Amino acid sequence: MTLVVAGRFLLIFVAARLLAELLVRLQLPTILGELLAGVLIGVSGLHLVVPPESGVAVAPWLVQLFSGLGAVSPEQVLQLSAESYPFLQAVASIGLYALLFLTGLESELDELIAVGVQASSVALAGVVLPFALGSLGLIGFFHVELIPAVFAGASMTATSIGITANVFGELGILRSREGQIVLGAAVLDDILGIVILAVVVALASGDGLQWAPILQLLLAAAAFVVAAIGLSRTATPCFDALVDQLRAPGEMVVASFVVLCLCCFAATAIGLEAALGAFAAGLILSNSRHTEAIQETVKPLVSLFATIFFVLIGTAMDLSVLNPVDPANRSGLVVAAFLLVVAIAGKLVTGWSFLSDQPTNRLVVGLGMMPRGEVGLIFLGLGSAAGLLTPSLEAGILLMVIGTTFLAPLLLRLSYSWASAGLPSIDPALQPASTTDVD
Amino acid sequence: MTLVVAGRFLLIFVAARLLAELLVRLQLPTILGELLAGVLIGVSGLHLVVPPESGVAVAPWLVQLFSGLGAVSPEQVLQLSAESYPFLQAVASIGLYALLFLTGLESELDELIAVGVQASSVALAGVVLPFALGSLGLIGFFHVELIPAVFAGASMTATSIGITANVFGELGILRSREGQIVLGAAVLDDILGIVILAVVVALASGDGLQWAPILQLLLAAAAFVVAAIGLSRTATPCFDALVDQLRAPGEMVVASFVVLCLCCFAATAIGLEAALGAFAAGLILSNSRHTEAIQETVKPLVSLFATIFFVLIGTAMDLSVLNPVDPANRSGLVVAAFLLVVAIAGKLVTGWSFLSDQPTNRLVVGLGMMPRGEVGLIFLGLGSAAGLLTPSLEAGILLMVIGTTFLAPLLLRLSYSWASAGLPSIDPALQPASTTDVD
Numbered sequence: 088m089t090l091v092v093a094g095r096f097l098l099i100f101v102a103a104r105l106l107a108e109l110l111v112r113l114q115l116p117t118i119l120g121e122l123l124a125g126v127l128i129g130v131s132g133l134h135l136v137v138p139p140e141s142g143v144a145v146a147p148w149l150v151q152l153f154s155g156l157g158a159v160s161p162e163q164v165l166q167l168s169a170e171s172y173p174f175l176q177a178v179a180s181i182g183l184y185a186l187l188f189l190t191g192l193e194s195e196l197d198e199l200i201a202v203g204v205q206a207s208s209v210a211l212a213g214v215v216l217p218f219a220l221g222s223l224g225l226i227g228f229f230h231v232e233l234i235p236a237v238f239a240g241a242s243m244t245a246t247s248i249g250i251t252a253n254v255f256g257e258l259g260i261l262r263s264r265e266g267q268i269v270l271g272a273a274v275l276d277d278i279l280g281i282v283i284l285a286v287v288v289a290l291a292s293g294d295g296l297q298w299a300p301i302l303q304l305l306l307a308a309a310a311f312v313v314a315a316i317g318l319s320r321t322a323t324p325c326f327d328a329l330v331d332q333l334r335a336p337g338e339m340v341v342a343s344f345v346v347l348c349l350c351c352f353a354a355t356a357i358g359l360e361a362a363l364g365a366f367a368a369g370l371i372l373s374n375s376r377h378t379e380a381i382q383e384t385v386k387p388l389v390s391l392f393a394t395i396f397f398v399l400i401g402t403a404m405d406l407s408v409l410n411p412v413d414p415a416n417r418s419g420l421v422v423a424a425f426l427l428v429v430a431i432a433g434k435l436v437t438g439w440s441f442l443s444d445q446p447t448n449r450l451v452v453g454l455g456m457m458p459r460g461e462v463g464l465i466f467l468g469l470g471s472a473a474g475l476l477t478p479s480l481e482a483g484i485l486l487m488v489i490g491t492t493f494l495a496p497l498l499l500r501l502s503y504s505w506a507s508a509g510l511p512s513i514d515p516a517l518q519p520a521s522t523t524d525v526d
Numbered sequence: 527m528t529l530v531v532a533g534r535f536l537l538i539f540v541a542a543r544l545l546a547e548l549l550v551r552l553q554l555p556t557i558l559g560e561l562l563a564g565v566l567i568g569v570s571g572l573h574l575v576v577p578p579e580s581g582v583a584v585a586p587w588l589v590q591l592f593s594g595l596g597a598v599s600p601e602q603v604l605q606l607s608a609e610s611y612p613f614l615q616a617v618a619s620i621g622l623y624a625l626l627f628l629t630g631l632e633s634e635l636d637e638l639i640a641v642g643v644q645a646s647s648v649a650l651a652g653v654v655l656p657f658a659l660g661s662l663g664l665i666g667f668f669h670v671e672l673i674p675a676v677f678a679g680a681s682m683t684a685t686s687i688g689i690t691a692n693v694f695g696e697l698g699i700l701r702s703r704e705g706q707i708v709l710g711a712a713v714l715d716d717i718l719g720i721v722i723l724a725v726v727v728a729l730a731s732g733d734g735l736q737w738a739p740i741l742q743l744l745l746a747a748a749a750f751v752v753a754a755i756g757l758s759r760t761a762t763p764c765f766d767a768l769v770d771q772l773r774a775p776g777e778m779v780v781a782s783f784v785v786l787c788l789c790c791f792a793a794t795a796i797g798l799e800a801a802l803g804a805f806a807a808g809l810i811l812s813n814s815r816h817t818e819a820i821q822e823t824v825k826p827l828v829s830l831f832a833t834i835f836f837v838l839i840g841t842a843m844d845l846s847v848l849n850p851v852d853p854a855n856r857s858g859l860v861v862a863a864f865l866l867v868v869a870i871a872g873k874l875v876t877g878w879s880f881l882s883d884q885p886t887n888r889l890v891v892g893l894g895m896m897p898r899g900e901v902g903l904i905f906l907g908l909g910s911a912a913g914l915l916t917p918s919l920e921a922g923i924l925l926m927v928i929g930t931t932f933l934a935p936l937l938l939r940l941s942y943s944w945a946s947a948g949l950p951s952i953d954p955a956l957q958p959a960s961t962t963d964v965d
Contacts, residue, residue, distance in 0.1 A: 089800070090791060090795055093788075093791040093800065094787075094791055097784065097791060100784050101784060103780075107774035110774075111774045156795040157795060158797070173612070173613075174616045177616050178617075333543070333547060334547060334551070335546035335549075335556040335559070336825075337825065337826070337828070337829025337833070339826075340830055341539055341829055341830065341833065344539060348533075348539065349532075349536060352529060352532040352536060355528060355529040355532060355596065356529055356596060358597070361532060364532075383822075384829075386776065386823075387776070387824070387826055388826060388830075389776070390775065390776025390779050390780055390823075391776070391779055391783060391827075394776070
């Protein structure tokens, strides 16, 4: 590890941690903090960590500092900075796959089945509406090209289960009917979203949109997910038996990573994104007896490396394209506002997308589906890396992710306290569980 | 993650795990298995994972397989293989620093002080003898150049605390007098060895051996270690208090990595190896209230990434230089045999290097100091990366590490059963603790 690499890791971790701690104290998702940390130290901020392809120069004082401390010339510092960026990206990609693996691992397929009909209806509405409204709107109103428009639409389909689960847990309604529907629908949304992502990225590297390859990829992706769910029932006992036989240390994390690599290998071999493989690997092992032990060993990897992934997304964002003072940015701002409105409305109405014979707080369901969080960022990161997006569309998607992730917890808490206020007074001890059954 | 990268991770993890599991069942150190796995799939074996700079071609059947599965041309597979090698190395280097951090973290400085005099004497003898005999012998008998000779001598100074601690634990003599002396001496050896490593690598990148820079670097390294030990007493309470204040998830692993990066940054800023910084970071936090929690979060990183580090060392080794059939290799074989003999004898005699008024099994102490294990491999890996070694010297050091790591557990068990057999019969329940007090 050279001085420059160690220095950049330091900058990334310290900035991310400071802002994450700030946002936790404001009861907001930490992922927003990591993203804002990236914006702060990146292209749109202090220019401390910038991607070489952005063409933005590293802040001169930092170059001087590294040059002075490391006894190398400023030119060498700049060269080392550019050369070490792929290293940061490699580490970040490990974080991305570990995070997707963990997301799959935490998908409770059994709970999904228990609220199957309502959750499916919410999930489908939550994928179709933002995707269709977003893509068609971008093409129809703003004359965005087909692939970027489809990709932007796809980036609005995901739901961040982590953020909603956090707020629901804090309000004590995670085990309520609404909580179960939202969690089930979020799992389904993850599956549908990653299928769409795998298909869109694969198409983008081909010859544009044609029906035969789309259908082929959709079928392959669907078959892949169905196979993963099937394997979670059939192959997981074999995995458990094998792990029990292993005696060399580190058996849990290595065995999990072998499954992860195997699924990424299989996904890429049939022409899909490795991201889908990582998620499927988690789905397969979600049924293991060792799920908790696997989570414990994978979480440190996610904490370290997914942080770098989110910070790097922030560093690459050029928010100057959204500066309202520059008249050239007006259209980009309108696009960003459009994306945000579609992203909010397209998920909010899902609360009214299902039939229920029991009283259900439909607003809580809709709001619970709203945050895009880490899944939205994964879309943004992969789309940027594949060069599918224009800078203004990138910034628009970033604002959409930040906006929904920021608003969802706030609005959930507000709507919950309104619902509680409108109720006849009840035993306070029972309140969290009972208020959620009000429509 | 592309198909090629996922495929290579798979090859590395599966090969390492298979051989590690085999060696565990033979009661031998798993690290030998990871190393042999690398030899098996690397330049000296099946040519599945080979460093681009070796000039060895990847096995054609593997290229065909990747090419067929990934729908890319064989030329693209070869290019992707070469391009993804730095990615593997980057991941391996994370494993290296995490391992050094963990080694520092597990150094129990208090226990070291309790057996201070004897342990220091054993440690000093175990550093000076192999270093002096090895370096001078290579220069005097075999006309090896100064820097490679000094480096090879330095690579023999380390003691692998992990392997000895394992065997001692299995024999039930970890808490015996011999066990405490060896563990204390191994910690000191780690410190001395890494100081020597930092100095040698820094010198090698300069203008050869001159007294002024050697002295300056030695002083800097010593000051660095003393500062780390001082900080472990003074700064660790601040670290603990800070960690207790953190509320965003992943606080333990991120806070540890910030300390790790800070120490690597400081080490490189004063011209030393980052490896010394990683080890010092562990030393500093070894006094934390949270040491166990830190270990738990760092171990998965080590299990995954240090495995890659060890396997990559094995893949790069060209053992054909030791093929005894080729007469051109005779001198290399003699050098390898010389290194092995010096490495064994230089540590074995340390058992008789101290005064003791209590009966002590000096053979057990000497054998306990013998395995070079992961620390020897870290030397080898860094020396190869810095281009300091000739292929035959690399192979010789590898054989020395393998030989001592392989022989130490076997000889320890043998000598222990001899010592037990020669004893008057005693209460079997007390045997492990009491037999070790026999000289």
